[in-house]
Amino acid sequence: MKGRWTLHCRYARCIDTLGTPLFILSDIRTAIIRHAVATQPNEGCGLLGDDGDSDTITRHVIVPSADPSPVRFTMEPYAQLNAHHQIEQHGGRWRAIWHSHPTSAAYPSPTDRAQSLNWAGIVAIIVSLAQPEPVIRAFSIIGGREVVEHPLRWVQHPLP
Structure with missing residues (x-):
């Protein structure tokens, strides 16, 4: 599994x-929240990508969990590979992985680390459903330890 993630990251827009x-x-925000709510009490997950021409995330592919759990996500391997192909088939690049935290904070x-x-x-990207309103936050995790937050900007159309 680690080799596949590493391989795909080489082609991703990190x-x-x-x-x-x-x-x-x-x-995409709406779709992520809808899927996170639908998979409760377990975690939901998916991959996000761009279209290759813009830095805006324009592609969202839900990936089913291989082992549904309320405390961790494990993407179904074939569905995960298919999601990568869906994102990349027209020049898109893998940009983010998202999952939900049904009862804990978006951190x-x-x-996860x-x-x-x-x-x-x-x-x-982590979606918390612990509060009445979902909270979505994005992070870079360096070396499995250091966590740096990315501000999220929700847009109607891709930015150039």
């Missing part, structure tokens, strides 16, 4: 500057 804003289509858990070693350079 965030070059820690803490820079991440631009995401508003429709990387120790498990350990798993981040499998997708080095990719932004982790």
Whole structure:
């Protein structure tokens, strides 16, 4: 599993500057929240990408969990590979991985930090459903330990 993540990260559009804003289509925000709520009490997850022409995240692919759990996510391997192909088939680049925290804060858990070693350079987006209104935050996790937040900017159209 680690080799596949490392391989795909080489082709991903990794965030070059820690803490820079991440631009995401508003429709994707809605889809992420809808899926996170639908998978409760377990964590939901998916991959996000751009279209290759813009730094805006314009592609969202839900990836089912191989082992549904309320405290961790494990993407189904074939669905994960298919998600990468969907993002990349028209020149898109993998930009982020997202998952939900059904009962905890939108901040990387120790498990998230350990798993981040499998997708080095990719932004982790976490959706918390612990409050009445969902909270979404984005982070770079360096070396499985250091956490740097990226401001999220929800946009209607891709930015050039």
